[in-house]
Amino acid sequence: MKAPEIRFTCQPGCTKCCDQQGFVYVSEADILRAAKFVKLSPAKFEEKYVYRTTNQRRFRKPPEKQCPFLESYGCSIHPAKPTQCKTFPFWPELVENRAEWKRTGKYCPGIGKGELIQIGEAMERAEEQRLAYPEDYPG
Numbered sequence: 001m002k003a004p005e006i007r008f009t010c011q012p013g014c015t016k017c018c019d020q021q022g023f024v025y026v027s028e029a030d031i032l033r034a035a036k037f038v039k040l041s042p043a044k045f046e047e048k049y050v051y052r053t054t055n056q057r058r059f060r061k062p063p064e065k066q067c068p069f070l071e072s073y074g075c076s077i078h079p080a081k082p083t084q085c086k087t088f089p090f091w092p093e094l095v096e097n098r099a100e101w102k103r104t105g106k107y108c109p110g111i112g113k114g115e116l117i118q119i120g121e122a123m124e125r126a127e128e129q130r131l132a133y134p135e136d137y138p139g
């Protein structure tokens with residue numbers, strides 16, 4: 001796959017990525033950080049917000065929105081948001097694939113804006129994503 005030319009600047013007031021259909025996967029560290037931020041014990045936080053499968057953890061999805069922490073003004077746990085939210089759109093499957101990067105630009109207005117980002121920097125951020133969710137990026 002050909003790596004795309006990467007320009008990206010997140011647009012103020014936008015929450016389109018938070019609104020895409022799908023799950024918000026969380027690492028163990030993400031759970032601890034978010035629990036601390038909302039002042040709940042990790043056990044209480046998990047009971048209320050986390051759903052575990054055999055090898056993954058994700059936020060429980062409320063019926064009317066994609067994420068329990070998405071409010072009309074934006075992310076209510078922004079300083080402690082999960083790694084996948086923090087690293088978006090620098091996910092390995094996007095920064096390593098020109099077509100996927102372009103497709104993501106159809107809903108993310110930040111893609112294609114701003115200074116050209118060095119591929120090394122984009123890959124470094126993609127690596128953060130890879131390390132946080134080893135079950136999604138085996139090998």
Ligand code: SF4
Pocket residue numbers: 009010011014015016017018088089107108109110111
């Ligand atoms: S969709 Fe893109 S521009 Fe909008 S909040 Fe998400 S990353 Fe930022």
